[in-house]
Amino acid sequence: MPIEQPFTFILFGGTGDLAIRKLIPALYNLYVEQSMEVPFSVIGISRKPMTHEQYGAFFIEGIKKYSRNEYEQALYQKMAKSFYYISGDLQKDSTYHHLINILNQTESGQKNRLFYLATAPEFFPIVVENLTRHGILQKGAVSPWHRVVIEKPFGSDLASARILNHRLERLVDDFQMYRIDHYLGKEAVQNFMVLRFANGIFEPLWNNHHIDHIQITVAETVGVGNRGRYYEQAGATKDMLQNHILQLLSLIAMEPSVDFDAQSISTEKVKVLRALRLFEENAVVRGQYEGYRNEKDVSGDSKVETFIAAKLEIHNWRWAGVPVYVRTGKHLKEKKTEVVIQFKKTPYNLYRHTNTDANRLVIAIDPKTGFDLQFNIKEPSRGNVKIKSVKMNFCHECEFGENTPEAYERLLLDAVTGCWVRRQPGKGFIGAGRSSITLQWNKIF
Numbered sequence: 001m002p003i004e005q006p007f008t009f010i011l012f013g014g015t016g017d018l019a020i021r022k023l024i025p026a027l028y029n030l031y032v033e034q035s036m037e038v039p040f041s042v043i044g045i046s047r048k049p050m051t052h053e054q055y056g057a058f059f060i061e062g063i064k065k066y067s068r069n070e071y072e073q074a075l076y077q078k079m080a081k082s083f084y085y086i087s088g089d090l091q092k093d094s095t096y097h098h099l100i101n102i103l104n105q106t107e108s109g110q111k112n113r114l115f116y117l118a119t120a121p122e123f124f125p126i127v128v129e130n131l132t133r134h135g136i137l138q139k140g141a142v143s144p145w146h147r148v149v150i151e152k153p154f155g156s157d158l159a160s161a162r163i164l165n166h167r168l169e170r171l172v173d174d175f176q177m178y179r180i181d182h183y184l185g186k187e188a189v190q191n192f193m194v195l196r197f198a199n200g201i202f203e204p205l206w207n208n209h210h211i212d213h214i215q216i217t218v219a220e221t222v223g224v225g226n227r228g229r230y231y232e233q234a235g236a237t238k239d240m241l242q243n244h245i246l247q248l249l250s251l252i253a254m255e256p257s258v259d260f261d262a263q264s265i266s267t268e269k270v271k272v273l274r275a276l277r278l279f280e281e282n283a284v285v286r287g288q289y290e291g292y293r294n295e296k297d298v299s300g301d302s303k304v305e306t307f308i309a310a311k312l313e314i315h316n317w318r319w320a321g322v323p324v325y326v327r328t329g330k331h332l333k334e335k336k337t338e339v340v341i342q343f344k345k346t347p348y349n350l351y352r353h354t355n356t357d358a359n360r361l362v363i364a365i366d367p368k369t370g371f372d373l374q375f376n377i378k379e380p381s382r383g384n385v386k387i388k389s390v391k392m393n394f395c396h397e398c399e400f401g402e403n404t405p406e407a408y409e410r411l412l413l414d415a416v417t418g419c420w421v422r423r424q425p426g427k428g429f430i431g432a433g434r435s436s437i438t439l440q441w442n443k444i445f
């Protein structure tokens with residue numbers, strides 16, 4: 001879906017980790033692959049003192065280090081004609097006056113604005129309040145459109161999430177708010193629903209009659225790096241489990257939705273989350289990697305977990321009795337994100353002299369993407385039947401080549417094209433669009 005209207009991308013936290021590693025490369029890739037042919041401006045905002053030119057250099061560094069498409073100077077220069085930087089305190093009026101000045105210089109015609117909050121979470125309401133107070137962000141703005149993108153952590157517990165939500169909903173309409181989870185933009189994750197609902201063979205087996213257990217693993221080799229201050233508040237539970245892992249889990253376990261729009265999918269996912277319990281008391285393990293307490297901005301006696309594993313159960317007819325093992329951690333031996341669907345053993349082993357493995361479907365998300373279906377075959381032999389476990393494999397890269405768009409490219413494209421905002425005569429705004437799956441929010445409270 002190409003972008004058809006000019007817009008300004010206003011990036012709060014413009015010099016942060018998320019900006020350099022993910023957002024800047026995503027913008028560049030969208031530009032290189034011609035999804036952004038309309039004029040657009042970028043305004044980075046952060047505390048760091050920097051000139052517009054230095055911000056340009058920061059952008060180039062991000063592209064060179066992290067983009068899947070190589071940096072090309074001529075292309076970049078064409079793209080970066082309207083890039084600006086504001087060094088300012090997000091609590092001060094002067095920062096917003098400065099922003100208004102730059103917007104007055106750059107915007108002509110449609111004043112569409114995407115505000116991306118790549119800041120520490122405590123700034124979410126502060127920024128949105130300031131933007132609306134200064135008239136930069138308008139509640140209900142559709143044409144031109146004004147949208148706000150927010151990532152986790154959305155509050156630190158149920159009460160604070162509710163408060164934050166109420167504060168934000170007074171300032172902007174729900175359809176203007178994009179509460180995103182980048183895991184939903186991953187190619188492999190977008191394939192979950194296709195695997196389940198565009199094929200006839202899996203769904204009849206997708207229940208407690210045939211599935212022994214499910215495993216969801218998100219293992220990382222990296223530590224907390226320079227995000228110690230944030231991580232001390234979050235830990236693995238709030239950083240990875242309550243968001244990314246539960247998104248994966250709800251897509252794997254949900255009932256087929258009545259339609260492919262944000263609302264229908266979210267309705268089904270919420271049912272799974274409502275039914276989720278610990279499998280048994282104390283079925284949780286927390287751990288911390290060695291050396292975590294010596295990381296920058298981490299307390300010397302920190303008890304924050306960098307690893308968490310839990311045994312869960314979904315209390316409904318489809319899943320009762322099926323353990324769901326989830327685990328995630330930093331500084332582990334290998335980077336691996338995958339979901340394993342372990343099927344039950346055959347009810348009776350005809351080949352008593354040998355062991356047969358139960359079937360298993362491995363859905364690989366990162367770093368490899370694809371599916372492995374493990375099943376048993378006969379090994380060539382003259383004597384007793386020998387059984388071997390082999391794999392039927394779908395390898396994403398082998399089928400579609402390398403250089404698949406990254407999650408943030410999809411998320412940004414969806415936010416700019418506003419696939420979730422479609423007006424239907426007489427019906428107001430409805431969720432719709434090709435990839436509305438990336439933009440849904442599971443409103444559980």
Ligand code: BG6
Nearest residue numbers: 182218220222239240244337366
């Ligand atoms: C982020 C977490 O949401 O996801 C990081 O804050 C984590 O701590 C990252 O490293 C993992 O994302 P991915 O796409 O590399 O699996």
